[in-house]
Amino acid sequence: MNKSVFDLDHQNSSIESKIVASLERVSEAFRVLLWNESKHFSLSPIQVQVLIFLLNHSSQKRKVSYIADEFNMTKATISDTIKTLEQKSLISKQPEQNDTRSFVINLTDKGKNLALQTSLFATQLQVPINKLNDQDKVNLLLSLLDIIRHLNRTGIITIQRMCFSCQYYESDKNGQGHYCKLLQTKLADSELRIDCPEYSHSSPNF
Numbered sequence: 001m002n003k004s005v006f007d008l009d010h011q012n013s014s015i016e017s018k019i020v021a022s023l024e025r026v027s028e029a030f031r032v033l034l035w036n037e038s039k040h041f042s043l044s045p046i047q048v049q050v051l052i053f054l055l056n057h058s059s060q061k062r063k064v065s066y067i068a069d070e071f072n073m074t075k076a077t078i079s080d081t082i083k084t085l086e087q088k089s090l091i092s093k094q095p096e097q098n099d100t101r102s103f104v105i106n107l108t109d110k111g112k113n114l115a116l117q118t119s120l121f122a123t124q125l126q127v128p129i130n131k132l133n134d135q136d137k138v139n140l141l142l143s144l145l146d147i148i149r150h151l152n153r154t155g156i157i158t159i160q161r162m163c164f165s166c167q168y169y170e171s172d173k174n175g176q177g178h179y180c181k182l183l184q185t186k187l188a189d190s191e192l193r194i195d196c197p198e199y200s201h202s203s204p205n206f
């Protein structure tokens with residue numbers, strides 16, 4: 001049987017387990033930072049996350065079902081979140097022309113201001129990353145992209161808008177060089193995207 005990464009005897013003799021345990025600490029930091037930010041503005045963490053998402057994504061993605069997939073939540077939960085944000089005058093709903101049951105969610109001016117402020121909640125995490133040298137940053141990015149690709153392939157996280165799962169992405173024979181067929185340009189490792197506005201999904205087994 002696999003040993004738990006949280007079994008300290010095992011963890012302390014395994015670099016792989018120490019890395020997984022470290023990722024858990026980082027995820028805890030996100031949770032704490034988001035919680036603090038939410039409390040400060042009398043919002044819930046998911047309300048803050050939705051506001052930040054609305055600020056940074058196109059109208060095709062600003063819909064209840066897309067946001068539910070984005071945050072791995074039910075449509076009912078996201079509908080409740082949207083209702084509360086509307087009551088707080090932070091968003092408005094714009095019915096779609098061809099389907100009046102569906103609507104695009106827009107930030108109001110008040111919502112945009114709040115989203116801009118709260119979107120800085122993860123700044124502290126950037127401080128140590130800024131101090132890495134360029135090659136270490138690239139190595140860290142590539143490792144994280146690989147982890148995310150695996151989590152997506154195994155169905156643990158749903159939506160991806162990263163190069164590795166995009167129909168426009170091509171790599172050379174060694175899987176080293178990267179090319180974007182849409183932008184018609186080579187991509188350096190550091191230019192690989194994690195959330196690309198032009199992303200288009202490729203086959204499930206990318």
Ligand code: SF4
Binds near residue numbers: 168182183197200
């Ligand atoms: S369209 Fe965006 S996600 Fe797709 S390969 Fe090009 S840069 Fe990457």
